[in-house]
Amino acid sequence: MSNVLTPEASGTAPAGDTRTLGKVRPHQTQNEALVFEKSSPGKKAYRLAQLDVPAVDPGALLGDAVRREPGELPELSEIEIIRHFTRLSTWNYAIDLGMYPLGSCTMKYNPRVNELVARIEGLAEAHPYRPDFLAQGQLDVVDLLQKCLIEITGMDAITMQPAAGAHGEFTGILLTRAWHQSQGDPRRTVIIPDSAHGTNPATAAICGYSVENLKSNAEGGIDLEALARQVNDQTAALMLTNPSTIGVFESQIHKIAEILHANGALLYMDGANMNALCGKTRPGDFGVDVMHLNLHKTFSTPHGGGGPGCGPVACKAFLEPFLPIPVLVKDENGDKHWNYDRPQSVGRVRAFFGNFGMFVRALAYILANGPDGLRQTTEDAVLNANYIRKKLEDVYDLPYNTPSMHEVVFSDRRQLKNGVRTGDIAKRLIDYGFHPYTVSFPLIVHGALMIEPTESESREELDLFVAAMRQIAREVEENPQLVLDAPHSTRVSRLDETTAARKPILRYRKPA
Amino acid sequence: MSNVLTPEASGTAPAGDTRTLGKVRPHQTQNEALVFEKSSPGKKAYRLAQLDVPAVDPGALLGDAVRREPGELPELSEIEIIRHFTRLSTWNYAIDLGMYPLGSCTMKYNPRVNELVARIEGLAEAHPYRPDFLAQGQLDVVDLLQKCLIEITGMDAITMQPAAGAHGEFTGILLTRAWHQSQGDPRRTVIIPDSAHGTNPATAAICGYSVENLKSNAEGGIDLEALARQVNDQTAALMLTNPSTIGVFESQIHKIAEILHANGALLYMDGANMNALCGKTRPGDFGVDVMHLNLHKTFSTPHGGGGPGCGPVACKAFLEPFLPIPVLVKDENGDKHWNYDRPQSVGRVRAFFGNFGMFVRALAYILANGPDGLRQTTEDAVLNANYIRKKLEDVYDLPYNTPSMHEVVFSDRRQLKNGVRTGDIAKRLIDYGFHPYTVSFPLIVHGALMIEPTESESREELDLFVAAMRQIAREVEENPQLVLDAPHSTRVSRLDETTAARKPILRYRKPA
Amino acid sequence: MRYLPKSDAERAAMLREIGASSIDDLFAVIPEEYRLARDLDIPRQMGESEIVEWFRSAAAKYTVRHTSFLGAGVYRHYRPCIIDSLVQRGEFLTSYTPYQAEITQGTLQAIFEFQTMIAELTGMDVANASMYDGSTGAAEAVMMAVRVTGRDGVLVARTVHPEYREVMHTYAQHREAETGDVMREVGYDPDSGRIDLAALEAAVTDQTACVLVQSPNFFGIIEDIPAIADIAHKKGALLVVSIAEAISLGIVRPPVEADIVSMEAQSFGVALCYGGPYCGVIAAKEKYVRQMPGRLVGQTTDRNGYRGFVLTLSTREQHIRREKATSNICTNQALVALMATIFLTVYGKEGIRELAEHNLAKSAYTAQVLAAGPGARLRFTGAPRFHEFVLHTDEDPAAWHHRLHEEKIVGGLELNRWYPELDHATLWCTTEIVPREKIDIAAKQLAAVSVEA
Amino acid sequence: MRYLPKSDAERAAMLREIGASSIDDLFAVIPEEYRLARDLDIPRQMGESEIVEWFRSAAAKYTVRHTSFLGAGVYRHYRPCIIDSLVQRGEFLTSYTPYQAEITQGTLQAIFEFQTMIAELTGMDVANASMYDGSTGAAEAVMMAVRVTGRDGVLVARTVHPEYREVMHTYAQHREAETGDVMREVGYDPDSGRIDLAALEAAVTDQTACVLVQSPNFFGIIEDIPAIADIAHKKGALLVVSIAEAISLGIVRPPVEADIVSMEAQSFGVALCYGGPYCGVIAAKEKYVRQMPGRLVGQTTDRNGYRGFVLTLSTREQHIRREKATSNICTNQALVALMATIFLTVYGKEGIRELAEHNLAKSAYTAQVLAAGPGARLRFTGAPRFHEFVLHTDEDPAAWHHRLHEEKIVGGLELNRWYPELDHATLWCTTEIVPREKIDIAAKQLAAVSVEA
Ligand SMILES: Cc1ncc(COP(=O)(O)O)c(C=O)c1O
Numbered sequence A, B: 001m002s003n004v005l006t007p008e009a010s011g012t013a014p015a016g017d018t019r020t021l022g023k024v025r026p027h028q029t030q031n032e033a034l035v036f037e038k039s040s041p042g043k044k045a046y047r048l049a050q051l052d053v054p055a056v057d058p059g060a061l062l063g064d065a066v067r068r069e070p071g072e073l074p075e076l077s078e079i080e081i082i083r084h085f086t087r088l089s090t091w092n093y094a095i096d097l098g099m100y101p102l103g104s105c106t107m108k109y110n111p112r113v114n115e116l117v118a119r120i121e122g123l124a125e126a127h128p129y130r131p132d133f134l135a136q137g138q139l140d141v142v143d144l145l146q147k148c149l150i151e152i153t154g155m156d157a158i159t160m161q162p163a164a165g166a167h168g169e170f171t172g173i174l175l176t177r178a179w180h181q182s183q184g185d186p187r188r189t190v191i192i193p194d195s196a197h198g199t200n201p202a203t204a205a206i207c208g209y210s211v212e213n214l215k216s217n218a219e220g221g222i223d224l225e226a227l228a229r230q231v232n233d234q235t236a237a238l239m240l241t242n243p244s245t246i247g248v249f250e251s252q253i254h255k256i257a258e259i260l261h262a263n264g265a266l267l268y269m270d271g272a273n274m275n276a277l278c279g280k281t282r283p284g285d286f287g288v289d290v291m292h293l294n295l296h297k298t299f300s301t302p303h304g305g306g307g308p309g310c311g312p313v314a315c316k317a318f319l320e321p322f323l324p325i326p327v328l329v330k331d332e333n334g335d336k337h338w339n340y341d342r343p344q345s346v347g348r349v350r351a352f353f354g355n356f357g358m359f360v361r362a363l364a365y366i367l368a369n370g371p372d373g374l375r376q377t378t379e380d381a382v383l384n385a386n387y388i389r390k391k392l393e394d395v396y397d398l399p400y401n402t403p404s405m406h407e408v409v410f411s412d413r414r415q416l417k418n419g420v421r422t423g424d425i426a427k428r429l430i431d432y433g434f435h436p437y438t439v440s441f442p443l444i445v446h447g448a449l450m451i452e453p454t455e456s457e458s459r460e461e462l463d464l465f466v467a468a469m470r471q472i473a474r475e476v477e478e479n480p481q482l483v484l485d486a487p488h489s490t491r492v493s494r495l496d497e498t499t500a501a502r503k504p505i506l507r508y509r510k511p512a
Numbered sequence C, D: 001m002r003y004l005p006k007s008d009a010e011r012a013a014m015l016r017e018i019g020a021s022s023i024d025d026l027f028a029v030i031p032e033e034y035r036l037a038r039d040l041d042i043p044r045q046m047g048e049s050e051i052v053e054w055f056r057s058a059a060a061k062y063t064v065r066h067t068s069f070l071g072a073g074v075y076r077h078y079r080p081c082i083i084d085s086l087v088q089r090g091e092f093l094t095s096y097t098p099y100q101a102e103i104t105q106g107t108l109q110a111i112f113e114f115q116t117m118i119a120e121l122t123g124m125d126v127a128n129a130s131m132y133d134g135s136t137g138a139a140e141a142v143m144m145a146v147r148v149t150g151r152d153g154v155l156v157a158r159t160v161h162p163e164y165r166e167v168m169h170t171y172a173q174h175r176e177a178e179t180g181d182v183m184r185e186v187g188y189d190p191d192s193g194r195i196d197l198a199a200l201e202a203a204v205t206d207q208t209a210c211v212l213v214q215s216p217n218f219f220g221i222i223e224d225i226p227a228i229a230d231i232a233h234k235k236g237a238l239l240v241v242s243i244a245e246a247i248s249l250g251i252v253r254p255p256v257e258a259d260i261v262s263m264e265a266q267s268f269g270v271a272l273c274y275g276g277p278y279c280g281v282i283a284a285k286e287k288y289v290r291q292m293p294g295r296l297v298g299q300t301t302d303r304n305g306y307r308g309f310v311l312t313l314s315t316r317e318q319h320i321r322r323e324k325a326t327s328n329i330c331t332n333q334a335l336v337a338l339m340a341t342i343f344l345t346v347y348g349k350e351g352i353r354e355l356a357e358h359n360l361a362k363s364a365y366t367a368q369v370l371a372a373g374p375g376a377r378l379r380f381t382g383a384p385r386f387h388e389f390v391l392h393t394d395e396d397p398a399a400w401h402h403r404l405h406e407e408k409i410v411g412g413l414e415l416n417r418w419y420p421e422l423d424h425a426t427l428w429c430t431t432e433i434v435p436r437e438k439i440d441i442a443a444k445q446l447a448a449v450s451v452e453a
């Protein structure tokens, strides 16, 4: 019984345990066909309320516009639907099941109280066109969240409209463009470090800028000289991720800002990594002009298998006139209103006011933490990343030995000697019961293993992760094929992505 | 791709599929230690609201009564708790995952809307001692549900107080006793068929009756002659399950009632199997004097891993004066009240009014069905059982070939030849992705396989079940050891129950 | 019907395969005259939206968000929201009693954790998997004591919840019928509100199976368990302690001298829900475990040596022992026990104490401000209490209840309903969720007694 | 902090193992002057009960259960409750974009089902995994058309949702900056409320990348898609159809002539939630799939031959293509798409039609009783509509809005805010959830116009 107390033995592996690998053991999961394959005509899962007005004849009302061929939607009963999606769900890994160290994604705990408050009827059922005087409660939420985020970032103004990080980048770069134009000095280029996330260049491009690549220096950071050489009167902005995608804080950040400002260019900060800074330092204080936040990263709103997110954009006062319409204002009686009369605005980036449901969740998270909680959260996030770094740096190659913040990036250099790549190590990690880290990003690190544990992992879970990673390193030496064939413990393994892309099957079609 | 359309291939087993057995495939599940083993001092998952009254000194207020040694409760953070119970849950089988044909347990679909309405604040937060004038909404629920159940059973009165079936039996037998006493004719014995559920004799015993066993006839039903011989002036009642535990309707039920009534004895019906009768026939019409219902069987309230349940007792008018207090009454203005002034009452069987939360769920179920839905439900339940019977009777021994209602009982006679018992077949069924049927009950069938599919199973799921049962029968012939060692696909297999009972470890103790 | 996974075509096909010409064939065994030829007379089939609307309006008949000072065996504490998100997982909600251990380890391990927590809190060695509620649990505890001692007499304090006592009487009936008045009640000391020890001493005999007290008792007073235990044990009787407010164990000394503890765990994260479902549980000294009612989960190992859990000692139970079983209980309150387990995991070792302290403080404040009013005074000040107290008002409670209702406040419970001698006495409870401002409003209204009164 | 799984002792131990003397060592890289030496000025840490209370009272500021006749791109339909119980399963709620197919098949298969259902409903060949919402989806659809055609001009009907048009303008800005006014609007026919076909014909040129219309349009009118398609296609321009009310597809002919469809799926079981999160989606003809923005899930097999699903055609996306990507979208609205998938599974082939019919009937009745009032008349009666209509009242809407608010009813939306020419015109929507009695009350109040008006 004593062994049950060592973390490795959670679930109490007996001596000579053969079936427990790391912290998982095989069990059965139900198979489940496509919902269309379970359909049969006449089954129903719905019943409408009795119609309390006269029925109408659609054909008569709609004429040619009436639908003659119904869409081939499935026909199932309620229990079959419950089983269908419950069974599917059991094929997913999730934060609720274990550590999810996807670098740059900040997969932290998603508190359940956030879900509860987001579903309070008065919030969940509010129509966006409800008159402002009936929406004071909703506006209180927006107002308090905006105040909190402005204080956290150290900026002067904010828009909550963007639906995700990339959308925030788009909005932020539009602000930059609008400001330059207002200065009668439209510019053509945006400088982006080669370590940047793909959304940065993609954003600059859809905003009509030509993207200039900035090569990282030997430490994976900004090369000040190179930057100074590159910035010119056509430079609209530098899009900088800080801490960088290798988890390193740009200690020269203020110099970077100076160089840009001296050339009339702006400093845009990709705030995806704010989880390393919250409560410890503020972008607004170190020279950032405009930035976005990811509420679905730093502020705990759930990823939901890919979204929804929320990417508010905070900026300095001089950019405020350009914010998307509408903006929240208070009148003399303290009543809150949406103001649409903003001649210099870049316009709207989304209908209505943004992903309000995510505002509610993020605010609930901030209230649950308070100043002390947010600081402690950041400290724990950084502590966890450095703990992993310390425990793995002797077996995995550390391309940059600059100090890590909230995430650590290794490379597969050593494992490559045995023909094993970061993607293979990732697949093998699945066998040990973990979601893999981010694979092959950032691009400046060849064969990157990008590990972000977040603050939500206990020491027990971290130790299990470290043990798994070390064991895999050993396997790479002793039996690389084992790793190359991984995962071995999952329902499906190594799906054929090439064929999927060459002959795309993007929908189900009823067999003739 | 065509194979994906055959039910067996749900989840699309490829040709030569080795890992899919029946409808399951191995996947990984997370291990998880006991919550106490994950505890470490200082971790917290709670934060109380700020105390808005003066703090007090417990020692000063309570003196010797103050607790000096705290209980050794675990200390964890919220995410660890979410993971702990989420991981544990993945080790469970459930209706939401697949067919759960536990005979006599009526494991039907538990509609989610039931859970929703049971949590409506005005219902969930109502204190039982709230004055009646503030509880009219709650009383409306009780009143309508009582009316529906009285109509469904064909009885005259009802009490909702009993917390489960066995508790209902207790209440019903107390009514019997009270009535006999009121007739100045207290009696000593209760007759119970050997096919009865264990709670029947246990109940009769705790009510102070001596239990007389009634041997079933060749068809597994009531032997009228034997009954007539056995009933005498000391017989208080016969406790009859109808349909019987072998799923057979007592077609002589009216004669049975006559024999009892002729001798001044009452007919108690165990209503556990009402799912075979709802909307098709009413116990009150065929001579039953008193019966209980299991809302957690027939009326879809969830089993929750063993409870809570609800076991209302319905009776004929002559037993009404003896019902537990309080009973629901309406005053002249139509206001509803609890009436405690019932001199002949047997007293209370539970504090307050019963498992109100289950009333809400059962009523929601009845409203969702209506008269047509309930009838169709019963018909489908009986159809499913007979379908299984038909598809398996050539490979499993059918001890009684009387027509089946909602469940069918086979025996392991044929498999026994190869040393395989019903319990082994049950364990092997797990490998095929099903929860086993009820094992070794009723006792009148040696080695019983008691199968109750309920109406909630689609033909697809039934066919998969039949295929699994037939395959197992084949395995018993060809490779009995495979069955004797089952299950092979689960996290744990064949736990040592003997040691568990011989040296009971009923709690965790911190290692010194 | 939307819950039924069949089309009419599938039904017809299945009937054909069975060889039945119509569904009626399958019901032919039911004698013609008993077959229901009509629709049941119940409401028509409703859509989901109509069902939700029906219950919404029923619920709305009671203006929600009243502030309530009701306790008396049912206590409103804040319920951490993760309880509900976890117990609504289908894997917990829709599984049955864990008969097949291989596919119910989740439920089994959780119950094992529950048993451990209850034992830790009550100071007993072992606890079972749950009973229906505190009242039936008390009755079963008494029957257990009768089995253990082979004696018949039962002494119950009048300070035990009146409805618990009624239930115990109901369960004792048949034994009464045989051996006469087996259950007797022992009065209370008028100024401490505790059981009258002298009367108890006098009542205990060598035919007494057990003494049953509740602590904190119905008046909110903490009984002197050690003293009561002495009296009972001297005569070889067992001491059964009933606990209706489980939160008290965060700060009140557990009844370690008891032989059996019967507890209502509703306070551990369970909604009031107009009286149920709640969660009874019986804990006891190890030596009595084989006389315990209800299910027990035990730890063991599987054939590969993995730790696992199983239902055990089932030879006590009805499905094996039938009429000789220790109880007829089968279905219990498993999911509610799971709620309690999660609640206790959330609060943990420190939190349960802190929570109990807040309750103590809230109630102390309430007692002080209410008793300050004209013609109001506390009863039973002679002994320590937890978060309930008895208030006497010269004014008829009916009068001030009316004033409180105007303020959407439900005041204390009138006790003369069960204790005629306690006229004008009301039982008040203040948990951590009652805001001070509401307490002050209640005090103001109580003090606003018309001069005539 | 209760979300953090560490005790201070564990933190200290970990720091020791790292070889750090204190946590500050790990933040030493941040220049001194930028380290925050104070607490953030935000509200203090709150308990869960306080958080819930805070939002409850915020929510209560709007008296819930108002009846609303607002639509205009956001539609309140009944949301079957199983949607919420399923999407709250942690396995769906707390997993990331399905990059690792082996452990995200649940999400992947569900998205594949979503893509299929959207294609079936819209009459397109393929659909993507979601966009942020209907407005950004429309803007992305336009950019897609520009890529496909290599042309620059875009014609947008004025009958498209005004805020959608604003968003498209924002996205077109930089191209405007370069190539001048690339996006132009086409007016509507004053009695049909449909796009002015003559004006459209005149406006389309061989530089037109696409024509974008909404149907049912912002006035609730169903556009003549075949006619519009002809005009567009004649000049080699693509037709993009934007759909804001997805339920209409249950009964309205799908825009099969379109090349791209951009839809807002909020009506499929998604809460209004004051404007978001909702769920945009882009569907198109097969041949354009490699120009599509956003994620796509495709079917494939694993190395053992099992069917499985993967994210595919990702060479279109930013993480591979960077500045050459078809879009910068990364995070999308996956969980909302799952809600829509469940909604569509619940209603299915028959239900979606029946539901749409009920909406049609409710709205027809509302239009009839409102228009019956003095000084009230329907606009745009010359073409078929779904469940929204434009009502003209001689009385200033401000006046009757006030009367309706008294009855806890929110009436139609004033259109002059976007359409100055439509003074005194309001846009009304009635879905299946608005009870007749409320419709009648609204009609009564509207009719209760003071004589002077
Ligand atoms: C560094 C960085 N920037 C931008 C983004 C894009 O954010 P979103 O996915 O919310 O659009 C991400 C998300 O992964 C990121 O990691």
Ligand SMILES: Cc1ncc(COP(=O)(O)O)c(C=O)c1O
Residues within 6 Å of the ligand: B104, B105, B164, B165, B166, B167, B197, B199, B200, B241, B245, B270, B272, B273, B294, B309, B310, B311, C329, C330, C331
């Ligand atoms: C035939 C029969 N009678 C009585 C019972 C006891 O009902 P409960 O478990 O609700 O006490 C059962 C439950 O399994 C049963 O099947």
